[in-house]
Amino acid sequence: MSSAEDQNRAHIEEDPDADLISAFNSGNTHAFDQLVLRYKDRIFNLCYRSLGDYQEAYDTAQEIFIKVYKNLQSFRGEASFLTWLYTIAGNTCKNRLKSLEYRYRNKKVSLHNPYNHEDGSKDREIEDESGSPLVVLEKKEMMKIIQGAIDSLPAEQKLVVILRDIEGLSYEEIINITGHRSGTVKSKLARARLVLREKLRGIIKG
């Protein structure tokens, strides 16, 4: 057996999702549900921070998991399932951003007034579990401004800064997800932080 195959087997055995993946490939569809429940919030958060819109994040997150469902049997375990999942999510978000770039360029998420759609449905409100209404208002305003600053980033910088600073992934994982070199990831991350620092100067103080 070659060393590459041993390495892949080691990856799969170390992957905490290996059992669920194996069960799904054996025909247990409930294993897929477990994977969804395990990662849906992280993926949804990534989509929301990338797209800046709750409904778009909802649709995109569902699209990501549909892709996972269709392609999970082809997952060979060269990387962890989380990396593979984030790779799909990052590419899907970038593609969605490109197609909806003009439409959502200046769109901001509504955190205080539900937007009524023509069909009667309403935009979902983001729950806030903090204390007084003043604090809630200040925090919502803060989140709105921060999200606006994130939205202003170029797609590649946005993905890198979300993966690193919001999702908390390591540089190695980001390199595997984005496919960029280490220097490129560091450079993009540094530029993204400087842009955010400029956008949020006076709001976020050190």
Place this chain on the structure above:
Amino acid sequence: MNCSRINELLSEYIDGQLDKEQEALVKDHLLLCGDCRDEFESIKAIVREMGSLDTIKAPDDFLVSLHGRIKSDSWFQRIKDFLYIPARIRIPVELATLATAVVVGFFIFHIVPPMIPSNKAPSNMTPLNTVPSKSPDDLKDKKTELEIRSSEKVPVSGSGIKPPEQVVVTDKIMPPPQKKQEHYDREPLSSPPSVLPATQILKAAEAEHISMPVKAGGFPVSANINEPLQMVLLLKPVFKKELVSEESKDIKGLYQGKPEEKEADKAASVRFKTQAMPGVVGSMSRAETPVGEKLKKSLDEEKKTFSYQEGLLFNIMEHIKSAGGSILKTDINNETGQPEYLLIEISGQDYQKLVEKLGESGKIQTKPAGDVSQFKEPIHVRIKIILPN
């Protein structure tokens, strides 16, 4: 290391990605440079703030909704796969071209109605011309077989001239064309023949076992082009002044058959009667209307008068002669003494003129229809004469 270079390393310094040497340099610089220290603190605050952002959780119905989308998506995929099956099959260009040619050929030869030559009459006109595709030699051979006969002795079916299979009949009588297509654009120079009911012609055709199907547009369903042209002439009632024109010529000159046939035919056909036909307006005396010099002389000698039917026959003969045709034989009904059939020979170029001339005497139906103007050799026309009641 200057401040600009330090600022470039601050992001990695925050994440602990610098090696120990660079990390020590940055750390020492930040202790000495207040601006760089402020920059470091601001970036560190951004990183901290990003990491402290609330996680936007997926709604509770996310998994249920995902199941629905996966299910619908699988159906959509099945339909899409089904529709794309033809696209997955690679068809050679040559095979596709051949299949297209077969379809087009089938459409042309089985679905599209037969093309009508442009020199034929439009659909609202009765076709009067025919194209017999027989050679002149065949016509000569046929001519030698023709004999003068009476309707009693030799039935039509056994006369060697097969009855026409189909004759086009329409109730509309249109003027005969003058010259090819010119008649489409202007009125004919001669007056059109009077309109007579086509039922009389149909009855005559039935008596002769002639099938006369009528087809929309007046064109024949089929035609046997190896037989002489069949013509039915329904004479219209005429006044005596119209019976014989001033340009009458020698009737005997019209006969070109065998001498014995001429004599017999003459004896049978040119049998003048002394009394006029009762009830016929057009009855006349020979003295009033000359029909030919020799005939006139003969009539003068015998002091007989024309019968109405005989006058009509002479008039027809004149038309045939003036058109350039010649009579090969004449059939006379022994009981009625009336002419029933004429077999004439005429060139294809003069056939149209013959039709026009005879059209002045009554209604004409021919079979088969077509254009024989380009047929320079003589053609035979068998004319069934129907006298007016």
